[in-house]
């Protein structure tokens with residue numbers, strides 16, 4: 056059983072990360088829960104290679120670099136990180152709440168800040184019959200450890216940045232890396248495509264995977280079908296990595312008793328939901344005048360944290376003062 060924390064932040068995107076930083080600044084114990092194995096939310100999952108132009112102080116910043124710095128800032132007070140787990144069930148108890156994840160992990164907490172964006176991200180599957188049985192048994196939807204693929208014959212499905220990033224990262228590790236894509240145009244950064252060509256990574260273009268061969272845990276190959284000519288070919292391989300995007304769903308959070316309008320959680324001017332001690336910020340919340348931007352979401356997060364602090368300690372000040380007046384050298388913020 057995990058310890059009870061002052062605040063559990065559901066969602067490790069930009070808003071949740073800033074909430075984690077601010078709650079740490081306010082001396083609160085913090086847990087970040089995210090269904091993805093990596094922090095960063097949409098910045099990391101959806102557009103790591105795009106430039107963001109509307110972050111205060113950054114005329115232009117790559118989404119992945121912004122995510123890296125938000126993660127550094129958001130984890131500097133050492134929050135408990137529970138990644139790869141989706142918040143599923145909520146039960147009130149005498150000290151606050153217990154959140155249970157879809158895999159049954161119980162997470163006690165005094166307050167909750169929901170920073171869940173458009174909902175829990177999950178990777179898009181190819182859509183093959185029985186595909187779920189092969190997950191992590193020959194078919195992977197991300198790379199947690201390069202070692203899993205050492206000396207193996209790997210097919211990477213997809214034509215975006217993630218597909219190319221993994222192809223380049225695995226090239227020196229795997230025995231063979233081939234990239235399967237439905238077209239001959241790629242969404243990935245030009246430089247990555249050029250690097251893959253230069254390294255001699257093989258491309259199987261105008262192809263899609265239509266069947267898996269062998270058995271879960273012992274993949275022997277796949278059937279590829281030409282996307283226009285419909286011709287079929289069997290290709291031997293040991294592992295398939297699928298990188299064809301993410302889906303998101305508010306899912307179980309809809310059943311927690313919060314007022315939901317058009318897939319967003321209604322909040323008041325203090326980012327309080329209708330459940331005591333439960334707040335919502337960032338893309339997931341709605342109120343009159345809501346604008347879905349990182350710049351607005353992080354401001355909502357700071358306010359929600361301060362209101363949560365007062366919820367726990369009515370004698371605490373709402374405004375803690377300026378960070379520039381605090382000594383944060385012990386947590387490594389001075390550079």
Ligand SMILES: Cc1cc2nc3c(=O)[nH]c(=O)nc-3n(C[C@H](O)[C@H](O)[C@H](O)COP(=O)(O)OP(=O)(O)OC[C@H]3O[C@@H](n4cnc5c(N)ncnc54)[C@H](O)[C@@H]3O)c2cc1C
Nearest residue numbers: 066068069070090096097142171172174175176337338349
């Ligand atoms: C292509 C693109 C370009 C964009 N460009 C800009 C831009 O230039 N400037 C700008 O300001 N904004 C931009 N945005 C929007 C910006 O990315 C979002 O406003 C921002 O990511 C919202 O942050 P968030 O933390 O609220 O949610 P998200 O970033 O969506 O993070 C939410 C996290 O919560 C997790 N989660 C959800 N439900 C659960 C659950 N039940 N259990 C566990 N974890 C859960 C998800 O897995 C996710 O990681 C862009 C968006 C896209 C798609």
